[in-house]
Amino acid sequence: MPAIPRPLLWLLAAFCALPSCLAPPPPILVETPFGGVRAANAEKATEIAALLEDLAPRVQEVLPGSQDRAIDVWVQEKLRVYRFNERPESVRGFTLLSDEFRAKRIHLQEDGQSPWYLSHELVHALIGTSWKTLPGIMEEGLADVVAEQLNPTYASHIRAHRLLNASAFSEGFYLRIAYNRPERDRPSSDWERRIQTFRAETTAKISAKLLPRIFSTSRNNLHEEWPEIPEAFYGMAWLITSRIAERGGLEKLHELCLRAEREGYEIVPVEWIFEAADVDWDRMDTEFLSACFGPGEMRAAAYLQPELFSQLAIDLLKPMWPAFRNRRALFWYVKPALRLSNGSEVPIRSIGPLMGSIFASWNERPLSSAN
């Protein structure tokens, strides 16, 4: 959730400093020791105030070099700073900066996964100057890794969301579906269990060759280069930051920033980043990305983007259709399941949104010669 690009802010400020241009503050204010929360009604203000009181001190605790300060939060139905300037629907929150490392306020979208979004924005609001050599996009990765650490109930959701985003750079990921292959003259209990591998690709596709440039762009230049940061960048930023955190905690990443500053670099050399994450940017291929999906992430991904999975499942199952009286019988006997990297299986029938998507698009999808 990007902070508003400052050049835009200054321009708008110069053009329209009139109070009438500014979006009005939400009416209801609930104060906390960590900042004031404004929202349209007392219930929402109280809910987010309780979240702020829980999350702000914990962000300060887990984020090395964080600022000890309060930060106000505005909860808005439509995210905006100015009356006439709404942020795109996909943006769920942003942090308004009055200067580098000086946050003015957090804006949070009213509905949605507030623990994730607020934790994320608190990282932008409380990050200290000792992180100034951090590549711009990695602050987004840091914000999501902290959100994941502080909100375990959202962890596999955040991980799956970001892995799906990151798969834009790896030409997708491999989806393995296990199933019992029907055989006319044998009882179903003797049917052979088979695995079909598919390449699952999201609509976004970005060349991995861009990665060194993305990860060597400073905080200041990020929004100049990409005024609207593609979600795929967030995915890769989370993946790289998460791998560094798994191999040495956030302290390891912070230490890279301090070392870069000591050695006179404006930004942490991209080689240090990829080395600390133990990746070669030019080998982050489909197999690499597939191996990043653990059972929890794969299941969450099927909930998040069921259509991505249902198309492939239909391609596999539809040719078997004529052998069965109805789909229920097909699923009962063929037992299609997502085959996970650890060899375990998640029955497709147990993932409601995926079954719904399969049934919804079953007739539209032409019979393919998948098997």
Ligand SMILES: [Zn+2]
């Ligand atoms: Zn962000």
